[in-house]
Amino acid sequence: MYDKELAVEILKQIYHATELISQRFESIHNVSDFTNSPAGMEKLDSICMQLIVIGEGLKNFDKVTEKSELPKYPQVEWKRAKGLRDIITHHYADINAEAIYDICENKILILAETIKKISESIE
Numbered sequence: 001m002y003d004k005e006l007a008v009e010i011l012k013q014i015y016h017a018t019e020l021i022s023q024r025f026e027s028i029h030n031v032s033d034f035t036n037s038p039a040g041m042e043k044l045d046s047i048c049m050q051l052i053v054i055g056e057g058l059k060n061f062d063k064v065t066e067k068s069e070l071p072k073y074p075q076v077e078w079k080r081a082k083g084l085r086d087i088i089t090h091h092y093a094d095i096n097a098e099a100i101y102d103i104c105e106n107k108i109l110i111l112a113e114t115i116k117k118i119s120e121s122i123e
Contacts, residue, residue, distance in 0.1 A: 014057040017050040018112035055085020
């Protein structure tokens with residue numbers, strides 16, 4: 001059995017990162033809102049930092065839970081969510097603003113809802 005208290009704490013950090021991304025993304029309406037101004041690039045940078053937090057958190061959660069929880073929730077592509085952290089961290093100069101926009105627009109809400117469900121099922 002794994003440390004449920006630690007697992008829940010990690011999930012809270014991940015959920016908080018999804019909230020920050022959603023808040024920061026509110027003023028972004030298309031990819032050029034990221035790329036056509038210094039302020040947009042700062043938003044992109046700050047969102048990428050939270051995506052790193054999410055990826056690292058998911059990896060830690062998987063370790064703590066001995067990879068027993070995430071497979072129960074196939075609505076999220078966990079391998080890709082964790083792998084995004086590596087891409088952003090190691091290939092930052094090659095970040096694709098369109099891909100980040102798509103993640104923010106189409107995947108963060110699903111991730112947040114799923115993280116909340118996992119947390120509730122553990123507690």
